[in-house]
Amino acid sequence: MHLVYPAVLAALLFCTGLYGVLARRNAILVLMSVELMLNAVNLNLVAFDVWLRDELHAGQALTLFTIAIAAAEIGIGLAIVLQVHRNRGTADVDRLRDLRDDAPDAGSDTERADREEKAEAAA
Amino acid sequence: MTGTGTTVLAAQAHGFLSPTGVEVVFLLVGLVTLGAAVVTVTTKQLVHAALWLVVALGGLAVEYLLLTAEFIAWVQVLIYVGSVVVLLLFGLMLTKAPIGRSPDADSGNRWAALGVAVAAAAALVWVVADAFRTTWIGLDGDAPQGTTKVSGEILFRHWVLPFEALSVLLLAALVGAIVLSRKRGKEEKR
Known part of the structure; x- marks a missing residue:
């Protein structure tokens, strides 16, 4: 089999998941799109493992680890989403904007640049 | 080569x-x-x-x-x-x-x-x-690549330590999910 087929399929699946993460509004749908992206990576890992005929089968072992970590991630993520829904009454990521900079036009340009510099320094 | x-x-x-x-x-x-x-x-x-x-x-x-x-x-x-x-x-x-x-x-x-x-x-x-x-x-090589036997051997021969660390991570995720989704009855009563 040509390696191009699984590689291209993985790239397209990843971009589908990317679109879902960026465009979806419900947090659970965002989690579904993240699962799609993780699966694209898994397909790449398996395909390259089979191609390279690795002695340690690192690709397949890493795929199993990714699947387990994805399961852990979905559990924690859903717990957080449920908690947010219980506290706020919504699971829409668009409405969770407590950390948003509320008044983008309030400060002058120099002030904003100063703030951004501070944020970069803190990061 | x-x-x-x-x-x-x-x-x-x-x-x-x-x-x-x-x-x-x-x-x-x-x-x-x-x-x-x-x-x-x-x-x-x-x-x-x-x-x-x-x-x-x-x-x-x-x-x-x-x-x-x-x-x-x-x-x-x-x-x-x-x-x-x-x-x-x-x-x-x-x-x-x-x-x-x-x-x-x-x-x-x-x-x-x-x-x-x-x-x-x-x-x-x-x-x-x-x-x-x-x-x-x-794909049709002589050595099998991904059967359960091969996967089990490599997983428990070469990747034991990451595997066990992963089980600890899963346990931590389980406990974390329970803690997150538990209703905080006691703190609200206080």
């Missing part, structure tokens, strides 16, 4: 215009998988999105089988289709997702998201196709 040489020769011997049976099946299942993934991220009905995700993940399991990674395929079916999708459906129910079409399933920046996704897809597919267009995977 001889291995790569034979791979290149094999790739030249195998053109794209005369696909093998495995490749045809892989392409068809890949189309179904991709279509299901696209429906998952575009449908307006939230529960249908989870059900189409089952199709996409099951298609990926078939792709793993075609790539001779047998054990991974069954793990995929067990964990993803069996538990992750069920968890997602439970999450949809517990957050009182609307049954039927919900017009606000997509946020306002979907066109920007579409632009980003299409640009990323074009770049990735171009690079990947350019880099690996002559690479050939020999």
